[in-house]
Amino acid sequence: MPGSPRDVLNRLCAERGEDFAGLSRLIGRNPAYIQQFVKRGVPKRLDERDRRTLARYFDVPETLLGAPEVPGNGSRGLIPISRIEIRASAGPGAYTDDEAKRPPYFAFDERWLRNLTGSAVQDLTLIRVEGDSMASTLADGDDILIDQSDGVERLRDGIYVLRLDEALMVKRLAIHPVTRRITVQSDNPAYADWPDCSLEQLSIIGRVIWAARRIA
Template identity: 40%
Template sequence: MEEADRGTLARFFGVDEMELGKAKEKSLDEPSWMDVPRLAVGASAGPGAHADAEEVFGTLRFSARWLRSMGLRPDMLSAITVSGDSMEPTLRHGDEILVDRNWQPLRDGIHVVRLDDAVLVKRLGMQGAGRIVLLSDNPAYRPIECGLDEVTVVGRVVWKGGRI
């Protein structure tokens, strides 16, 4: 609908133009882009990366509108690099992944987890009775079975970027 027509109809019916489809005007304090920290620790898609430090070394910029549409909170996101080939073909060595640390409750998908001192990126499978299985997409890697108390779920992977 044309702006002038929308304004005329809104005045005639005594309603706000927003009710007739006018886009909300962006407030000056609402950013268009959000920077997500890139952490120096990688998530291993292989035998396991050691999480000695989670130092921020840069940022990835995402559309604030896209993040909101995905239900993501920028303050609960971080980006890390995939290391290894156990999640191929879904995730490849060198891919950047966006990790949502506000992932509750546990559900299907790819997650970043800590097991002992290693940071891994895996699919999670519930085994019942407090047991979990960490699954790789690459069939060359065997599932890792462990207790829920042995693993810390860091977050759910919600986006990936990498080379074609």
């Protein structure tokens, strides 16, 4: 489960490189306010205005920061999705020495998620993009949702996460309609494509089905 609002906020800060003092200033509080909330539990819960501001800033559901569920909103609840603490490189490659799932900080509306995919929750994973070879489709720091059940068996043109020499990469795959040979493409024209690859040369982790981006 996502954990308490203090745990969620602490993870968000650590994973996105934010500091407590900066977040306190964001909501118009004294510099120690968020640190006291996270570390000491003071106040016991975030003010509604502060909670809403932080949820919008981090682009997460407000319920993760303590907002009550609203009955009758047409949804059956929120589904948390685990995140692997690695990055899928849109560049030279991100190594997977510490490939372990951590408690999720993203939770998706169940109805929205079911409209996106019919795959089982355990087949869905969030990872973060590193590098610019997939710009402007995917940017450095984007969070992407991977469907690990949508891989080799249903392979088609699209964006996938691949494992190459123990590194993870996110690339576009284009399949020749006759030979079924694969071209591994970067959306950024500054990067070269890898043409005429066989399926045996690629270890496909899953298909990218959704991306979240922080607007600067």
